[in-house]
Amino acid sequence: MPELPEVETTRRGIEPHVQGQTVRDVIVRQPQLRWPVPKALARKLVAQKIDAVERRGKYLLMRTQAGTAILHLGMSGSLRIVDARVPPETHDHLDIVFTNGQALRLRDPRRFGAALWTETDPLAHKLLEPLGPEPLSDAFDTDYLYAKSRGRKGSIKEFIMNSHVVVGVGNIYASESLFRAGINPKRAAGRVSRARYEALVKAIKDVLVEAIKQGGTTLRDFVREDGQPGYFRIRLKVYDRAGEPCPVCGTPIKQLVQGQRSTYYCPVCQR
């Protein structure tokens, strides 16, 4: 489910319930996630106070004095704040229980997510170290993306979805931002002009900011009775709209597969 806006919405949603809390217990019901959940996560996190809840790309970082828990939601993961006494449901793989009786509960049906533990600088962790810049930071600009793209033969769509190029652009927002920038997703990254990279950088920032704003409007409902984070997708112009008219020119939206992922685009507006 989550792309960067969902992960950031999740971070903002859990932060007030988690920051400053002390861990009473860690319950691992299913240790087989993307990687095995390390024993040290449960062992070392207990009795620690959560100093901060941060995000790097789509990874969530819960910092303590003893080390940092690294969480990733994969394709189908979600986090919610529950009363620790509420019985877990299927796919509720992990609880971090706090001394106030609440728990941070990870649910992830497909188990592509992760829960890791590191006692050194989490940004130097082997999964985080090679990540590209945050898309909403000043480091992500036309100069950077244009230079990075030179000589690349792969498609522009796969290029911007590569987390080592820029983090946080998932399958939905890749299609949406290429539509906004008027770039054909099949075009080789190395053959896109500087001017078009300028439009693309702006499109990526705009679409992500809008999506985060949407999540933000419902943040106070984050912990609802049904536990679902109150996140609504922004109005998507091309994603999942194969055959529907392009909102700009009316041409039917096309769908194709790139790197085993569906891409949606307007064959007229995007060249």
Add this chain to the structure above:
DNA sequence: AGTGCGGCCTGTCCGC
């Protein structure tokens, strides 16, 4: 270093 895949999982939907 860049590129191209396979693979990890479950749930849902669609056509037969």
Add this chain to the structure above:
DNA sequence: TGCGGACAGGCCGCAC
């Protein structure tokens, strides 16, 4: 109603 296959908002790890 059952069944097989495709597909789903991610991304690592490997071979070349």
